[in-house]
Each structure stands twice: as structure tokens, then as C-alpha cells.
Amino acid sequence: MHPETVPSGIPGLDPLLGGGRPARGIVFVLGAPGTGKTVLLQQLAFAAARAGQRALYFSGLSEPHDRLVEHLRPFAFYDERLVSHGVQFLSLASLLADRPHAASGAVLETIRATRSHLVLIDGFRGLRNLLGNDEAVLQFLYTLGAQVGLLGALLVVAIEGNPRAESLYPELTTGDVILGLYFERARIGHRRYLEVLKRRGAAPLPGLHSFTIDSSGLRCYPQFELTVPRVDASFDATRRAPFDLPQLDALLGGGLTQGTTTIVAGSPGIGKTMLSLQFVAAGLARGEPAVYLCFHESRAQLLAKAAVLGLDLAAAVAHGQVHLLTERPIVFDPDILAHDLRQAIERVGARRLVVDSLADLEAALGRDRLEAYLAALAALLRHEGVTALFTKDVPQVFGVNLDLAQVPLSYLAENVVVLRFVTFRGEVRRVLAVLEMRFSAHDRSFREFVLDQGRFQVLGRYESPLGSLDELSPQREREP
Amino acid sequence: MTPTVLVVDDEVPIVLLLGELLHAEGYRVLTAHNGEDALALARAHLPNLVLADVMMPRLDGVELCRHLHADPRTRGIPVILMSAVVTPHARATSAVAFVSKPFDLDHLLALIHRHARPPALRWE
Numbered sequence: 001m002h003p004e005t006v007p008s009g010i011p012g013l014d015p016l017l018g019g020g021r022p023a024r025g026i027v028f029v030l031g032a033p034g035t036g037k038t039v040l041l042q043q044l045a046f047a048a049a050r051a052g053q054r055a056l057y058f059s060g061l062s063e064p065h066d067r068l069v070e071h072l073r074p075f076a077f078y079d080e081r082l083v084s085h086g087v088q089f090l091s092l093a094s095l096l097a098d099r100p101h102a103a104s105g106a107v108l109e110t111i112r113a114t115r116s117h118l119v120l121i122d123g124f125r126g127l128r129n130l131l132g133n134d135e136a137v138l139q140f141l142y143t144l145g146a147q148v149g150l151l152g153a154l155l156v157v158a159i160e161g162n163p164r165a166e167s168l169y170p171e172l173t174t175g176d177v178i179l180g181l182y183f184e185r186a187r188i189g190h191r192r193y194l195e196v197l198k199r200r201g202a203a204p205l206p207g208l209h210s211f212t213i214d215s216s217g218l219r220c221y222p223q224f225e226l227t228v229p230r231v232d233a234s235f236d237a238t239r240r241a242p243f244d245l246p247q248l249d250a251l252l253g254g255g256l257t258q259g260t261t262t263i264v265a266g267s268p269g270i271g272k273t274m275l276s277l278q279f280v281a282a283g284l285a286r287g288e289p290a291v292y293l294c295f296h297e298s299r300a301q302l303l304a305k306a307a308v309l310g311l312d313l314a315a316a317v318a319h320g321q322v323h324l325l326t327e328r329p330i331v332f333d334p335d336i337l338a339h340d341l342r343q344a345i346e347r348v349g350a351r352r353l354v355v356d357s358l359a360d361l362e363a364a365l366g367r368d369r370l371e372a373y374l375a376a377l378a379a380l381l382r383h384e385g386v387t388a389l390f391t392k393d394v395p396q397v398f399g400v401n402l403d404l405a406q407v408p409l410s411y412l413a414e415n416v417v418v419l420r421f422v423t424f425r426g427e428v429r430r431v432l433a434v435l436e437m438r439f440s441a442h443d444r445s446f447r448e449f450v451l452d453q454g455r456f457q458v459l460g461r462y463e464s465p466l467g468s469l470d471e472l473s474p475q476r477e478r479e480p
Numbered sequence: 481m482t483p484t485v486l487v488v489d490d491e492v493p494i495v496l497l498l499g500e501l502l503h504a505e506g507y508r509v510l511t512a513h514n515g516e517d518a519l520a521l522a523r524a525h526l527p528n529l530v531l532a533d534v535m536m537p538r539l540d541g542v543e544l545c546r547h548l549h550a551d552p553r554t555r556g557i558p559v560i561l562m563s564a565v566v567t568p569h570a571r572a573t574s575a576v577a578f579v580s581k582p583f584d585l586d587h588l589l590a591l592i593h594r595h596a597r598p599p600a601l602r603w604e
Contacts (some may be wrong), residue, residue: 024582104493105500145494145499152582 008291009047009077014341015227016194016209017126018202021164022176023117025200026145027156030163030172036192036213037158039075040181041120045155045215046077049086053117056110058092060123060130065089071285076216088114093123096130103131104144108151109302114128117153119144124159135211141349145174163197180346182208188331194220210335224338225369225376228467231384233315234261237439241352241387243275244282246446247458248432252415253440258351260380260439263358263410268418270430271299271449273305275419276354276458281311286350289321291344293337295329295360302326308454323348334373334395337364337427338412345384353381353388358412375411414438431462483510483596484525488518488544489533489562498531505589507596515539520545522554534563537590542573558595560588577578 014020020100021027021044027038045055059068070447072078083089090110096328111119121127127137141157150157165181172178184191194211196204205227211220242255249255256262265273273294280290292303302324306313316322321352323344327337346386355361365373367480390413416436422429431446448462487498499509499599502532510527512518516538522530528546534541548554560575566580569572576592 106517108497143496146491147497150494150582150584151499388577 007047007051008044009050010043010218010220011192011216012209012211013218015222016196016205016220017177018196018199018204019230020202022154022186022201024152024154025176026141026174026246027154027177027179028175029156029158029181030161030181031158031159032162032183032196035181035183036211036218037160037220039213040179041122041156042072042156043075043077045087045118045120046079046082048118049082050079052084054114055087055118055120056114056116057087057089057122058095058107059089060092060121060126066093074215074428078244087113088116092126093130101420103140104147106145106231108147109151111148111151111326112397118156119148120158122155122158126338127272142174163195166352167336176207182209183279186331191333202265210333214334218383221335221339222332224262225372228376228380229383230379231383233259233385235382235439241279241288242282243279244285245278245458247460248417251434251443251445251447252437252440254402256387256389257413257437257439258387259382259413260419261390262415263390263392263413264417264419265392265394266432267395267421270419270421271451271456272393272419273302273356274309274451274454275388275417276356276391277302277306277309277311277313278354278456280313281306281309281353283352284316286310289323289348289352290352290354291323292354292356293307293325293327293341293350294354294356295327295332297326297356299324299326307455319347319434323350327360330363332364334361334364334369338377342380345386350384350386355388355390358390358392359469371411377410381436429462432458446480482506482508483528484510485592485596486510486512486518486521486525486530486532488512488515488530488541489535490535490536492532501582501585501589502592503595507592515541515544515547518544522538522548522557523551526554527557529592530557530559530589531592532559532561534561535565542569545573545575560591560595 004023006023008014008017008021017475029040031037032179034338042057048055063269095106095110114354124137127140128134131137131140147153175198180195180197182193184193192211192213193208195208205222207223209220209222211218237257240255242259262270264275280292283290303313313322317324325340325344344350362370415434415438417432418435419430419432422431430449432449433444433446434442436443446462447458447460449458485502486494487502487509489495490513495511495513499511502509510521510525512521514536515538516531519539521523532541532544545559545561548559549555560577560578560579561573561575562581564581576595579588579591
């Protein structure tokens with residue numbers, strides 16, 4: 001029988017552990033100095049205390065407890081009222097000073113006396129100094145682990161070192177759970193990762209998962225691709241999500257099919273953001289909440305653009321109809337973004353989503369994860385019944401030749417709307433067309449559109465005098 | 481006379497834990513790490529109580545209990561069995577109590593106190 005599993009109290013960690021932490025046994029937490037081991041242990045301790053259990057935290061370092069508490073105080077999980085009664089801080093050095101040969105017995109007496117359910121030992125190196133050598137430490141941990149387990153409690157030991165160092169393996173065989181913490185240089189800044197190297201009695205999520213440490217403590221973000229449910233969502237191609245732009249909606253056969261993903265591809269400055277805001281406004285007019293994710297515009301800029309459409313975005317946000325997510329390009333973590341996006345969709349009950357732009361996701365993901373991540377995102381949106389619009393910059397400013405090889409049609413988008421500049425008799429004009437729409441009949445003809453004081457207006461069918469838009473490209477115009 | 485408890489478990493830390501605990505409670509403690517050694521010790525010392533794990537190499541706890549109670553000399557020794565897994569096989573023994581691991585030490589001590597009293601002090 002596997003030990004009972006209980007909530008760890010650390011946001012996002014339980015799914016990684018296959019449901020939660022074991023109620024008893026041994027957990028080893030490995031990581032280089034500064035990776036977050038101490039915060040993890042202390043957060044576990046306070047979570048247990050908050051759940052009505054008692055936790056014993058043994059510091060392997062000879063650091064005074066007031067200093068320990070001083071570092072702990074800024075964290076939201078720290079609760080002064082739980083200190084002593086719920087979480088007891090003890091120095092291993094003081095406890096073992098008199099009984100180096102009966103170390104586990106001394107610890108065990110304390111566990112019994114305090115009726116603790118969770119015992120945390122922070123500092124393997126400190127233990128080695130106290131007990132003399134590695135062998136004595138191993139014997140101590142083995143004995144203590146078995147005894148603590150017998151009493152129905154959990155022993156958590158933080159060990160300094162590279163989690164992947166094979167030299168540690170023999171020492172860790174008794175662990176029911178082994179967690180590896182990593183702190184690595186990213187392209188910009190650092191990233192923290194957590195890996196479940198071993199979990200007896202449950203199926204952990206494989207791979208490296210992001211985690212953050214801030215004033216709320218430690219929070220884990222499972223790799224997004226592994227968390228998306230593989231269930232078929234209901235789909236009805238007759239249900240539409242219109243733009244309330246009659247000419248465009250007509251091209252789309254009444255609007256975008258609900259629950260599908262669309263890429264709006266076009267040159268920079270052509271009006272993709274305005275079309276996206278129009279999509280949000282049309283949704284709100286139908287009582288469909290939205291999430292808007294943007295990377296380059298500030299909140300204030302977006303509110304100003306929305307105001308041009310007569311859309312009071314600030315009010316919609318205040319009333320919980322729209323959730324605005326503004327991320328910094330390049331530096332964001334895709335798994336944290338996916339988590340935030342998911343939460344935002346749930347919070348407002350979103351039926352529509354705008355991602356402005358797809359290129360920012362592509363840049364952050366890199367080639368190795370791009371396809372899997374976007375496919376997972378599309379699956380999530382289908383599952384939630386969210387109609388999504390992703391903008392995509394295309395470098396070619398004039399003409400209509402669009403390289404669809406750059407557009408992730410196969411795994412992300414069912415529909416493609418292209419926006420283009422064309423020149424006609426020395427004038428720059430804008431046209432749009434629906435190039436692809438998987439679940440609907442659609443009209444492939446081009447429509448001219450204008451941004452009338454910023455408002456998106458689609459005009460009638462665009463007929464070029466020369467028969468084709470290609471012939472309007474600057475190169476062709478120069479020909480005699 | 482100090483009552484004697486024989487503690488049998490193949491996990492050394494558990495024998496150490498229970499041994500220290502019972503010693504502190506005023507018992508004389510004998511220890512063994514398998515059923516065969518335990519049987520020999522029981523026959524030699526006639527302890528007041530045997531506290532044995534079920535899953536052990538070389539004669540498990542259930543077999544140990546059967547052997548002890550089949551022998552007229554050790555028939556009267558109460559046996560408490562401990563295990564993480566409660567099987568029907570383990571239930572169908574002549575043990576006085578069955579304790580599932582992990583256990584509450586105070587509960588276990590209360591059981592031991594109840595069954596390890598010297599025969600002279602017993603009602604029967």
C-alpha cells in the first residue's frame with residue numbers, strides 16, 4: 001500500500017507530484033545553493049501548520065532563529081501566529097551537541113514530544129559537519145526516515161548539490177520523492193525549474209517545470225503541453241462569432257465559427273489590432289467576455305485604441321467582461337503565460353480571445369516547443385469553446401503573395417484572414433480576404449477596407465482594373 | 481519483576497525505535513530481525529510479550545505466532561503483530577492484537593502495557 005497523499009500547500013506543485021506529497025516517508029530536495037530549497041521547506045512547514053498539523057524545522061546551519069525568521073517574514077505564507085505552536089524552529093546543532101551517537105533518537109524524541117507530522121531538515125552539509133562524515137549522515141537519514149515513517153510523519157531533507165549528479169544516487173535510494181531544483185541563465189535573466197526525479201506510488205509529470213519565487217513564496221507551473229485535457233469538445237459549425245462588420249462577416253459565411261482559431265496576417269500598421277479590438281467589441285455586444293493578450297502595446301495605448309471604436313475597455317475590464325494581459329516580449333515564460341491565460345479565461349468565462357501577436361509566442365518558444373505548445377493551446381481553446389484570433393506580422397508590405405508555410409495552419413489555426421496594402425494609381429489602399437476557413441463555406445474575394453479615424457470599415461468587393469491584385473504590386477506598376 | 485518484550489522486525493531502525501521506547505518505559509527488551517531468531521529467543525527467555533512484524537525473511541510474523549502457540553512452553557505468550565498490509569492470512573492468527581503501520585505510538589504502548597503485565601499480576 002502506498003502512503004497516503006496529501007496537498008503540499010505549494011501552488012502548482014501537487015500536479016507535478018501526481019496528486020500531492022506523501023503523508024509519510026522521505027522526501028529529498030536537491031539543488032545548488034540559491035535554487036529555493038529553504039523557501040520550499042518553509043512553505044511546506046507553514047502549509048502543514050495551516051492545515052492543523054505540526055511541523056518541526058531543523059536548521060543544519062548554526063544560524064540564529066531570529067535571523068531565519070527575519071528572512072522568512074516578507075513571505076505571504078509566513079504567519080507569526082503559527083510559529084512555535086504550528087511550526088517549531090530548532091537547531092540541529094544544539095540538539096545533537098550532547099548526543100552525536102544517538103542523533104536520530106534525539107530528533108525522534110522531539111518529534112514524539114511535539115506530535116509532529118512533518119519534519120524538515122535544511123542543510124545536509126550542516127549535518128555532515130555535525131555527524132562527522134557522509135556515512136554517518138546516511139545512517140542517520142536512513143534510521144530517522146524509517147522511524148519517522150513508522151510514526152506516520154514525513155521527513156523532508158534539503159541537500160546541496162546538482163540533482164543530476166550520479167554521486168548522490170546511492171544516498172537517495174531510500175527517498176519516496178526526489179525533487180531537483182535548478183536556477184539557470186536564460187537568454188535574458190534567469191529561470192527556475194523543478195523536476196520530479198522520483199515519486200513512489202504516484203505518476204508525476206515528467207520534465208522540467210518552471211517555478212517562481214516571489215513575496216507569495218514558491219509557485220510551480222507545469223509544462224503546459226502536459227496539462228491540456230485530451231477530450232473531444234462539442235463543436236457546432238453553425239454557431240458563429242461575428243465581427244459586426246457586415247462585409248467581412250459575409251465573407252466568413254456569417255462570422256468565425258465558434259471555438260476555432262484564426263490567424264489575422266498582415267503588414268505592420270495595417271490595422272490588425274483595430275480588427276482585434278472590433279472582434280472583442282462585437283463579442284461584448286453579445287455578452288461574450290474576452291481575454292486580450294498583448295506584448296507590445298501598453299494598457300493605456302490599448303484603452304486609447306479601443307476608445308476610437310467606441311469601446312470603453314477600462315469599464316469592460318472593471319466589470320469583469322474583459323481580462324487584459326500585457327506581457328513583456330521575449331522575457332516571459334511560456335508556461336507561466338499559459339497558466340495566466342488559462343486562469344484569465346476561467347475568471348471572466350471568456351468566449352473570445354485575442355493574442356497580439358503570434359510572433360511573440362513563436363520567439364519565446366523556439367523551434368523545439370513551438371508546434372507542441374501551439375497545438376496544446378489550440379486544444380485548450382477548443383475544449384473551452386473559445387473563439388480565438390491571433391495576429392501575425394508578415395514582412396511583405398505590398399502585394400498579396402503570402403507564404404503560408406510560415407503560418408502554423410496544421411496545428412493552430414483553422415482560419416486565415418489576410419490584410420494587405422496595395423497601391424493603385426499612386427494611392428495606398430488596404431484590402432482583406434479570407435484565405436482559409438476550414439469548417440465553413442467562405443468567399444475568397446478581396447474587400448477593400450479603410451480605417452476611418454481608426455474605425456475599421458470594410459467596403460465593397462475590390463475589383464482591380466488590371467484583373468488581379470498581383471498586378472497592383474509596385475514592381476508590376478513600373479512595367480510599361 | 482521487570483516484564484520482558486521481544487521486538488522482531490527486519491527493519492533495523494524500527495527495532496531500534498521500539499527498543500529504545502520500551503526501554504524508556506521500563507521494560508527489559510530483547511530484539512531479533514527475523515522469525516527464526518525470534519523463536520529461539522522466545523524459547524530461551526520466555527518473554528512476557530512478543531511484538532512482531534508480519535513481513536520478515538526466514539519465518540514471517542504469522543508463522544512465528546503459530547509456532548509459539550503450538551509449543552506448550554510458549555503457548556501463553558501474547559503476540560502483537562504489526563504490518564503495513566493487513567491480509568486475511570495475518571488476521572487469522574492467535575495474536576492478541578494487530579497494529580497497522582504507521583501507528584500511533586501511544587496507542588501501541590497502551591496495548592503493550594495491557595498485554596505484557598507479568599502473569600502474577602494477571603486476573604486469569
